Amino acid sequence: MRIVWILLAAFVALLSTPAAAERVAVQSPAGTLSDAAIVLARQTRTSIVITDPAxxxxxxxALRGQxxxxxxxxxxxxMADARAVSVGPSAWRIEAGEKRPRKAAQPRTRKPPPAVAPSEAAPPPPPPPPVEILVVASKRSARLEEFAGQVSMLDGDDLEFGGIGGTEKIAEQVATVSSTYLGSGRNKLFIRGIADSSFTGPTQATVGQYLGDLRLSYNSPDPDLRLSDLSRVEVLEGPQGTLYGAGSLGGIIRLVPNEPELGLFDASGMVGGSVTQHGQPGADLNAMLNMPLAGDSAxxxxxxxxxxxxxxxxKPLLGRxxxxxxxxxxxxxxxxxxFAPGWTADLIALGQSTRAADSQYADRFGPPLTRAARVREGAEADYRQGQFIISGAFGAVQFRTSTGIAWHDLEERYDATAPDxxxxxxxQRNDTRMIANETRLWQPLGSRFGWLAGISLTENRTQLNRSLETDELSASATGVLNEVSEFTLxxxxxxxxxxxxxxxxxxRYTRSQLGGAGEDVPLAVAIAGREITASRDETAFLPSFSLLAEVLPETSLYLRYQEGFRPGGLAIEGNFVRRFRNDRAATFEFGLRHGRPGRGPFDLTASIxxxxxxxxxxxxxDAFGLPSTANxxxxxxxxxxxSGSVELAPALRVNGGxxxxxxAIDQPDAAFLTRTMQVPNIARYAGRAGVDYRRTIxxxxxLTAKGWASYIGKSRLGLGPELGELQGDYFDxxxxxxxxxxxxxxxxxxxNxxxxxxxxxxxxxxxxxxxxxITPLQPRTIRLGIDASF
Structure with missing residues (x-):
């Protein structure tokens, strides 16, 4: 242990040694030159003055890189067709001028500025205006102070702090986001109290997950993509049916990746190792490379x-x-x-493979972290997506069209051993393919009026197959194929x-065409079910309305009404395939917002x-002991x-939520009258608190330190006595x-x-x-990591 501390001290000493040519991590936003200069001045510890208001x-x-x-x-x-003039060792003035060719990295030779007598020194510039925060998930690039709704903006750098993670890092920071815990690539996400079930079945998710403008999945679980090299994550709470359509009953989670930087070579990396108490060690690695192509145009x-x-x-019965x-x-x-001034074309490809060697649950009444099973379970999840995006502007009107295709293949294995x-x-195998396009035009809200119009096309195909296996034989069980085609204005x-x-x-107007069929269905059952699996159409009209009033400086109240829906489909019950109908949610919300998240003396958001x-x-x-779906x-x-935060000192900020x-299901269907009527997987109480400390050594x-603690209250697994067991009630x-x-x-x-x-x-x-x-928390885990950028 002493050697570790010696190495750590040597590393800190190395870091404190000044570099010969120090490079700075720059991340200024797209927007006005004034806003970008404010951010850049803070990051480079310089003074930047712009004297010309125009x-x-x-x-x-945006400008990012080392x-x-x-x-x-x-x-x-x-980038503003201007020039930067040095007026002191750490002071610059940006003035109008012709765009100049790029200079070498070394500063150009110039005469030192003439000495200025103290009495003749120019007065300090006025304090800069606050940097504008845009809610891009509004699809109108709305300013935060113009957005009527509850939104959480998670910075990409904060999500990477301490190592790259997945969706659990979002749940750690947003108290209203929760999840099941079957394992990475298998979980279902919930926002607020909108949760349907614990299983991966034919129902569409209640939370829409997006990378940019296109959804990651339709009715498959959370792919748990690594949250690396993101500009931010936006979480919009409550139904978002008008802008996002089906599958957004609880809200949406939108991942916004960092964009390629034209004319810039940049690279960064991170590596870490971890040890888990009562378990095995782990490791992680991340690398990013940005490189110019074809000069400054690609x-x-x-x-x-x-x-x-x-x-x-x-698993002692397996000796493992x-x-x-x-x-x-x-x-x-x-x-x-x-390809033209203000017009870009993006091609995105992403993929992730997740392999869980076995299950992560344990016996409730057995020895800690132990499961008395005689089979190996686990799961394999593969996710792939490609996108093609064109964006630009016709004067004040913005244009964007996104087309994508996604594949999500999941295989899960469960212990089905009968007593004795x-x-x-x-x-269970769940294979999904989705093709989608969204095209929209919009004009941001100006002094009086703003608007948005769009069209969306989605085609999704999900095939669910099941089988039971022993050492001697393998038999297929009834499966189901669901197909959905959606057209939306x-x-x-x-x-x-x-x-x-x-x-x-x-x-929003949506027309859905639904189809499907049974898989591995006995012949007599299949003949009887042909009418059930026939194609059919559903339509949905989803209105929305909101009022936002600024009652005090930086303090607003809002009232919002929004609807959401999910189309119906086909479910398995025993050897039969049967229909379930679409469902629909309507929400009235009243909220308050003060200040800007993470900035100023304090900020606060609240809603009911x-x-x-x-x-x-x-x-x-169902009667066969297998999960099924119904209304x-x-x-x-x-x-x-x-939720909110308070600045206790210039270097210390606390936050919480x-x-x-x-x-409750207050009007149950007749077939479910005897079952527990509580919406599953949602704790009545949940909260978190965090601290952010930064100090220049x-x-x-x-030195930067971030800590957090959270409490998840009690909830129930599902409906009825079979699924009525309590869960939750723990601290992390x-x-x-x-x-x-x-x-x-x-x-x-x-x-932990x-x-x-x-x-x-x-x-x-x-x-x-x-x-x-029970599914225990991962035991206490310690991680040591190194990050670098070039």
């Missing part, structure tokens, strides 16, 4: 992620320990071509009724929402949430400390600090649901 309003692209200070400021000026950005997560569950190791390998490539029976394995308009009051109204949910699609256990009745959900959910050497926590410069640093992190076992999820296998199993 020049300050010019639009510039570069020297003078080069970064000149790049920014050139660029390519590549990202690679790899991780192995050590197991911690033992730490069986649930998970290996993840993924990557993303984005190529960008600027021979070992038996149940295998949508639009939204907003207007400033008068200063401080914005009204927004919109609507009531949702009426009709013909709820949910899973239950279980009508229900209501009350949700209240509050709390959510309360009260849900010396020069550009900085984590802390990461980093020492270094922007270009090089070392971090030490710990999760108290080594809590807990019970995240009460499902291990559907053949013994809720009676014997």
């Amino acid at each position: 020049l300050a309003r010019r639009h510039v692209k 570069m020297e200070t003078d080069d970064a400021i000149r790049r920014l000026a050139r 660029a390519l950005r590549l990202v690679v992620d790899a991780a192995t997560q050590g197991g911690y569950i033992d 320990n730490d069986v649930n190791r998970t290996d993840i390998l993924g990557g993303r490539a984005i190529a960008r071509l600027e 029976g021979a070992p038996r394995l149940f295998t 949508y639009g939204e308009a907003n207007a400033r009724l008068f200063d401080g009051l914005i009204a927004t109204a919109g609507a 929402a009531h949702t009426r949910w009709r013909d709820i699609q949910a899973d239950f256990i 279980i009745g009508d229900g209501r959900v009350w949700t209240a949430s509050i 709390f959510t309360y959910n009260d849900s 010396s020069g550009n050497l900085e 926590s984590g802390l990461v400390v980093r020492v270094g410069r922007d270009s090089l640093g070392i971090s030490l992190g710990i999760t 600090i108290a080594d809590v076992e807990g019970n995240r999820f009460a499902l291990g296998t559907p053949f013994a649901v809720g009676r014997e199993h």
